[in-house]
Amino acid sequence: MAPLWPAPTVSEPVRATVRLPGSKSVTNRALILAALADSPSVLHKPLVARDTRLMATALRVLGTGIDAQEDRWLVTPAALDGGSHVDCGLAGTVMRFVPPVAALANGDVSFDGDPHARERPMDAVINAMRALGIGISATGSRGRLPFTVHGTGSVPGGEVTMDASASSQFVTALLLAGARYEQGVVVKHTGKPIPSTPHIEMTLTMLRERGVRVDSSVPNVWRVRPGTLHGLETVIEPDLSNAAPFLAAALVTGGSVRVPDWPESTNQPGDTLRDLLTRMGATCVLDDGLTVDGGSVVHGIDADLHDVGELTPVLAAVAALAQDTSHLRGIAHLRGHETDRLKALATEINGLGGDVVQTSDGLTIHPRPLHGGVFHSYDDHRMAQAGAVLGLAVPGVQVENIATTAKTLPAFPEMWAAMLEMERAA
Numbered sequence: 001m002a003p004l005w006p007a008p009t010v011s012e013p014v015r016a017t018v019r020l021p022g023s024k025s026v027t028n029r030a031l032i033l034a035a036l037a038d039s040p041s042v043l044h045k046p047l048v049a050r051d052t053r054l055m056a057t058a059l060r061v062l063g064t065g066i067d068a069q070e071d072r073w074l075v076t077p078a079a080l081d082g083g084s085h086v087d088c089g090l091a092g093t094v095m096r097f098v099p100p101v102a103a104l105a106n107g108d109v110s111f112d113g114d115p116h117a118r119e120r121p122m123d124a125v126i127n128a129m130r131a132l133g134i135g136i137s138a139t140g141s142r143g144r145l146p147f148t149v150h151g152t153g154s155v156p157g158g159e160v161t162m163d164a165s166a167s168s169q170f171v172t173a174l175l176l177a178g179a180r181y182e183q184g185v186v187v188k189h190t191g192k193p194i195p196s197t198p199h200i201e202m203t204l205t206m207l208r209e210r211g212v213r214v215d216s217s218v219p220n221v222w223r224v225r226p227g228t229l230h231g232l233e234t235v236i237e238p239d240l241s242n243a244a245p246f247l248a249a250a251l252v253t254g255g256s257v258r259v260p261d262w263p264e265s266t267n268q269p270g271d272t273l274r275d276l277l278t279r280m281g282a283t284c285v286l287d288d289g290l291t292v293d294g295g296s297v298v299h300g301i302d303a304d305l306h307d308v309g310e311l312t313p314v315l316a317a318v319a320a321l322a323q324d325t326s327h328l329r330g331i332a333h334l335r336g337h338e339t340d341r342l343k344a345l346a347t348e349i350n351g352l353g354g355d356v357v358q359t360s361d362g363l364t365i366h367p368r369p370l371h372g373g374v375f376h377s378y379d380d381h382r383m384a385q386a387g388a389v390l391g392l393a394v395p396g397v398q399v400e401n402i403a404t405t406a407k408t409l410p411a412f413p414e415m416w417a418a419m420l421e422m423e424r425a426a
Contacts, residue, residue, distance in 0.1 A: 002401030004374060005413065007391020008420050013255030013294065014392070016422035018246045018415065020259060022047040022236030023268060024408045025199060028055045028093040029206050030234060032101060032176045034075035035064040037210065039231035043073040046236050050407045051091040058086040058098045062105055077231075082107020082151045090114045090338055090379065090407065095145060096125050096169040100177035103134040105151035112146035116379065119144065121336050124170040128160045132174075132185070157181025157226065163191035166333055171222060172203045178224035179212045189220040195306050195333045202267035209234075237263050240270025242409045244314040245385040246419060247273055247292045251282045252321050252393050254294040257419070262290035269308040276303060276311065280318060298322040300367070306330030309337075312363075313386035316345045319365040320354050321393050332361040338407075339378035345386065348375050352394065372396015381407040388416055 027046040032055070034041035046052060048068075056066050056073075061084040065076035082105040088095035095113055102109035112118075123143025126136055135150035157178065164170040171187055171194065178185030194200070204222070207214050210232055213225035243259050250257035263271075264286070274284045281295040300322040305312050309331045319326035334341040342363060346356040352373050355366040375387035377400050387399035405412035 002403070004398040004400055005402035007375070007388050007397040007399050008417070009395045009397075010253055010392055010420060012253070014249045014253045014419060015256050016246075016419040017258045017260065018243070018419055019261075020238040020242055021045070021049075021409070023239040024049065024051050025093070025202060025268065026206075026236050027052045028097065029172075029176065029203060030236065031055050031059060031066070031075060032097050033206060033210055033229055034231065035059045035062070035077055036101065036177065036180050037077050037229040037231040040077070041075045041231040042233040043075065044233070044235040045071055046073050047239060047408065049410050050089060051093060054087060054089045054091050054094050055098070058088075058094055061086060062102060062109065080105035080151070082109050085110045085112070088113030088117055088145065090117050092120060092167065092169050095120065095122060096167070096173040097176055099125060099136075099149050100129060100134075100173050102149040103129060103151050103155050104153065104177065104180055106153045108148050108150050110146065110148045114379075116338065117145055121166045122147075124162045124164055124166065125173050128162045128170070128174060128187075131160045132156065132158060132181070155181040157183035157185045159186040159188065161188045161190055164189045164194045165192035166336055168194050168196040168199045171200055175200075175203050175207065175214070175222055175224050179207070179227050179229055182226060184224045184226040186224075187222045193306065195309055195331075196269060197307050198267050198269045205267055237266060237268065239408065240266065240268040240273065241310050243270055243290075244273060244311055245389050246415075247277060247282075247290075248314050248318050248389045249392055249419065250292040251277055251280060251294040251298055252318060252389065254296060256291060256293045258289055258291040260289040262286060269310060272308045273311065276301065276315060279303070280322065300324040300326040300365070302327040302329075304330040305362070309334050310382060313341060313345060313380075313382040314389055316349065316356070316363060316365060317386040317389040320349050320356070320367060320370065320390065322367050324367065326365045327362065328365070329359075329362040338380040339383065341380065341383065344376070344378050344380065344383055348383070348387070349390075351375070352390065352397065370394045372398070374398050374400055376400045377402070377404050379404050381405045381409070385412070
């Protein structure tokens with residue numbers, strides 16, 4: 001078993017200001033678009049974490065120049081080359097976004113990742129790419145890693161129909177590369193509603209900013225016209241989903257946490273925290289940052305998290321500390337994330353004395369007195385963050401493999417400790 005991290009417990013309200021690094025979702029999309037652009041791009045304040053390093057490395061092996069300095073990355077596009085291997089790690093953005101780009105390379109590009117990455121669904125992207133005439137040889141289980149993309153230097157493009165009900169990343173993967181296809185691309189979704197649709201809106205916004213003509217006027221149909229992507233100098237927004245455990249600390253301890261530079265308008269799903277935490281008893285004020293103040297009690301919540309599933313682990317931890325029952329709905333797709341998050345949350349919270357019941361599309365959480373114990377992370381960064389939140393109120397919680405938070409927030413343990421130090425200094 002990986003090392004255990006004693007989650008700090010506090011007896012006083014947490015009062016802190018927490019500065020967050022850039023958004024993983026924005027950083028990795030910006031890297032892809034910069035690699036496909038007609039001129040260099042500059043990314044200011046990108047996230048530097050395992051997922052973004054994996055993306056940068058993947059694009060480098062395809063020929064893109066990336067000069068990564070601490071707070072400024074210069075991305076220089078070049079002709080894409082094959083004959084390389086891409087390590088996806090456990091990053092869905094790498095395993096799904098890079099293959100449609102690799103189809104534009106001259107030569108074969110193989111893809112594989114961490115052991116659990118081979119269990120994450122890829123079939124929608126693979127089948128769609130094949131329908132667009134892209135050659136793919138799969139050596140893993142059907143619709144999974146590992147596989148090889150046979151790049152020919154160009155892709156005809158055209159219209160494709162897919163079932164993206166397991167992940168919005170399936171749609172984004174084709175939209176990001178589509179402008180470089182000869183006919184562009186038209187993606188039609190058939191099936192149950194797509195989760196995390198704000199991420200698709202994020203993709204469309206970023207394409208438009210770079211001069212790409214896109215049309216999303218017809219529901220479940222996205223059209224990307226062929227054309228040139230322009231290089232762009234851009235500042236990456238803070239990662240709002242990574243704000244979840246810190247803002248939750250304000251709620252569960254009755255304290256106050258401020259995140260500077262919270263954008264007034266954004267496509268990031270994490271912005272929904274303002275509404276969700278308010279419904280659970282917090283007061284949220286947005287000015288040149290977001291300040292969350294906890295109240296005297298934590299309320300349960302009945303919420304459809306279909307579009308913001310990544311917030312589920314932290315919200316489930318808060319719900320386990322609430323005064324009444326919570327129903328988290330619309331998140332059946334979380335069974336195919338870094339781990340089966342619904343099963344993992346139920347198992348780990350119940351292991352601390354909780355009462356969490358899995359439903360067909362979510363969780364029902366009945367608050368119970370909790371006790372200490374090991375909270376397994378399953379190599380899932382959001383699970384580890386949930387364990388840290390529980391530890392604030394439950395003495396003796398030990399989070400297994402807190403280092404897995406490096407996937408999107410490498411300094412999480414240090415930031416967590418610094419937040420609590422600020423509370424003690426106040």
